[in-house]
Amino acid sequence: MEREDLGALFARITRRLIEAERPLLEARGLSMWGYVVLSHLSHRPASTQLALARAIGYDKTRLIGVLDDLERDGLVTRVPDPADRRARIVELTPAGRDRHRDARDDIGAMEDAFLGALSDGRRAALRRTLAQLAAEGE
Amino acid sequence: MEREDLGALFARITRRLIEAERPLLEARGLSMWGYVVLSHLSHRPASTQLALARAIGYDKTRLIGVLDDLERDGLVTRVPDPADRRARIVELTPAGRDRHRDARDDIGAMEDAFLGALSDGRRAALRRTLAQLAAEGE
DNA sequence: TATTGTTATACTCTATAACTATA
């Protein structure tokens, strides 16, 4: 039996998901990485830029432009850490929290449609397995 | 309950798989897309360049460099189609078939390790679900 | 001397258009 590469399967599905997300985020005025930043801050309220970059697996120099955009749009604030004046603490504003919730809801609805053909049991099994595989790498 | 984005989960796992594949392919002298081309030709023996590009979801202009490399290394041949002299038919050479088999075996072993913690039942369920999700988009 | 945030530069990938030879 011909077993298809796991990597090819994952890559194809990831590409489809990203393509489906892009217009939803664009309609909310968010870039992909901007959304990732808001998501991370939504359940871990404040973080230095370096810690944030490491947590989301992104480069610290590229994160700067993303934060510039988010700050300009009033979705996050950067305030100097009193304990270490080199560091700047990134925090969600109320507007940032709202924007993230709206985008997340849009994406959640898209994901439900994406998984359309799967039973509830298979959806749950998939999420469990994915969470386990994603967690192992840390 | 906080449900993590499906897209983020898939993207993280895909990145890990690709990072694990890269050194294996490099050791076999193959690029990622070179391997994808060999894989496709291994179960669909011959194809025009345009059909190949569409089948693997890649751009026809970028495919050219990939085929140049594979041809230079003696892994594929490009012969003009007698029925349509604009088109060139891409075919695996015996060396190409061997190279693909070796790389595929390396990758298969890596994937088994990657899925290490999962039971046989959960592996099978995952593959079934992934195949279904990947197929829907076509 | 090392670290945080930043800027600058070079490099790689990707997208697009244009060209040739056939149809």
Add this chain to the structure above:
DNA sequence: TATAGTTATAGAGTATAACAATA
């Protein structure tokens, strides 16, 4: 007029090094 393969060019994304401020 359209299509298969190719080439060239411009743009986006990425990696790296260097800098100022602070530890």
